[in-house]
Amino acid sequence: MADTLETQLPRGRGGRVWQSIFRSGLGDTNLRRALAIQQNLFLHLASVKVRKRSLSFRVTWFLGTLSLGTFAILVVTGVPLMLYYHPSVPQAYSDMNDLRFVVSAGLFLRNLHRWSAHSMVLLVFAHMFKVFYRGAYRPPREFNWVIGVVLLLLTLFLSYTGYLLPWDQLAFWAITVGSNLISAMPIVGARIRFLILGGNGVNANALLRFYVLHCVILPLAAVAFVAIHFWRIRKDGGLYHGGSERHE
Amino acid sequence: MSEPVRKESKNPDVSRRQAFVQLGVGSICAASAGAMVFGYEFLTPNVLYEPSPIVNAGKPDGYPPGTVTQDLPSGLYLVHGSEGLYALSAVCTHLGCLTAWKPELGIVACPCHGSKFRRDGSKIEGPAPRPLRWLKIWLSDEGDLLVDRSEELSRKQFVRT
Numbered sequence: 001m002a003d004t005l006e007t008q009l010p011r012g013r014g015g016r017v018w019q020s021i022f023r024s025g026l027g028d029t030n031l032r033r034a035l036a037i038q039q040n041l042f043l044h045l046a047s048v049k050v051r052k053r054s055l056s057f058r059v060t061w062f063l064g065t066l067s068l069g070t071f072a073i074l075v076v077t078g079v080p081l082m083l084y085y086h087p088s089v090p091q092a093y094s095d096m097n098d099l100r101f102v103v104s105a106g107l108f109l110r111n112l113h114r115w116s117a118h119s120m121v122l123l124v125f126a127h128m129f130k131v132f133y134r135g136a137y138r139p140p141r142e143f144n145w146v147i148g149v150v151l152l153l154l155t156l157f158l159s160y161t162g163y164l165l166p167w168d169q170l171a172f173w174a175i176t177v178g179s180n181l182i183s184a185m186p187i188v189g190a191r192i193r194f195l196i197l198g199g200n201g202v203n204a205n206a207l208l209r210f211y212v213l214h215c216v217i218l219p220l221a222a223v224a225f226v227a228i229h230f231w232r233i234r235k236d237g238g239l240y241h242g243g244s245e246r247h248e
Numbered sequence: 249m250s251e252p253v254r255k256e257s258k259n260p261d262v263s264r265r266q267a268f269v270q271l272g273v274g275s276i277c278a279a280s281a282g283a284m285v286f287g288y289e290f291l292t293p294n295v296l297y298e299p300s301p302i303v304n305a306g307k308p309d310g311y312p313p314g315t316v317t318q319d320l321p322s323g324l325y326l327v328h329g330s331e332g333l334y335a336l337s338a339v340c341t342h343l344g345c346l347t348a349w350k351p352e353l354g355i356v357a358c359p360c361h362g363s364k365f366r367r368d369g370s371k372i373e374g375p376a377p378r379p380l381r382w383l384k385i386w387l388s389d390e391g392d393l394l395v396d397r398s399e400e401l402s403r404k405q406f407v408r409t
Contacts, residue, residue, distance in 0.1 A: 173345055173360065176343070176344045176345065177343040177344060177345065177360060179344075180343040180344040181343065194292070195288075195291050195292065198291075198293055199293060199296050199298055200296070200298060201298065203297075203298060204297070205293060205296075
């Protein structure tokens with residue numbers, strides 16, 4: 001009786017509640033460990049089996065994982081910052097100053113967001129160079145390189161749109177200069193500048209458009225492309241681990 | 249003749265299935281084109297709440313001969329030279345920064361990338377590709393100086409007082 005009750009009670013790893021969430025049960029066999037990866041919405045992007053060698057530091061310097069880590073920090077710090085920031089001309093600059101001097105932990109969140117943003121740009125570039133110099137972009141991984149280039153552009157656009165939001169002199173003139181660079185494109189340049197800024201100069205419309213791009217459109221696009229990027233690693237035969245790999 | 253009779257389509261090259269596929273693809277293309285036009289129109293503001301390009305610079309008496317006056321909010325220089333008053337845009341022709349008049353040097357300099365101009369707008373050194381823009385200036389009926397910042401003059405224009 002006591003024995004039956006114990007097995008029926010939903011407790012701990014392998015209990016009823018556990019098994020209703022994780023169908024694969026305990027990771028006590030290779031099959032179950034594989035199923036644990038394959039049947040998890042998030043983990044199934046990754047390979048079920050990984051070569052031990054490709055997990056060592058010297059293979060990747062963990063640059064892709066670190067890029068993802070900074071992106072995660074940026075999302076986690078960015079959402080609370082949105083609660084105190086109004087993307088309007090009279091308020092943006094003073095809201096930014098309130099975050100620095102008035103809001104509890106505002107200085108910490110803002111600085112963490114800022115330094116992570118700088119780190120992410122640095123890490124994404126470093127990741128790209130590492131992949132390039134190891135030759136890990138070669139077939140069958142050539143399409144994942146293309147996805148990576150899209151992610152680099154998204155990173156740069158996120159950095160650029162975020163730069164305007166403090167609405168100080170540095171931000172204003174940086175976006176003035178940057179948007180004039182866009183208008184140097186032949187034929188369509190001036191038109192694209194007008195659409196991005198929502199006007200002829202860096203004004204209220206530009207601030208709002210950059211805010212929406214920075215907080216909604218670009219992060220969603222980045223999440224989608226990061227998911228494809230990770231899934232393609234598995235589909236293209238796992239992490240590149242050196243020269244002895246056989247290709248079809 | 250017990251074989252089932254199949255209806256032949258009028259155009260033997262296009263089967264019924266192909267026709268529906270073409271219709272579907274065509275509809276999607278038309279809808280996408282419409283959505284692009286719709287999106288472009290939506291993203292283009294129809295009304296802009298921006299400052300007027302025409303600026304009232306006040307009475308000409310405020311600009312004595314031989315002076316260069318910079319108006320920061322409007323991004324203008326009003327220069328009173330030997331031939332009369334003229335208006336220059338203070339916006340650098342390189343990448344749009346606001347230049348500044350340096351009275352101690354008698355030149356206009358850009359803080360962003362170091363372009364330098366003379367008081368008639370001509371370029372001393374780059375990276376600016378062109379001289380500062382000359383703007384249309386005229387006297388209103390009330391005797392105020394008006395400047396139109398929206399278009400560049402192709403030839404020099406002065407207001408004589």
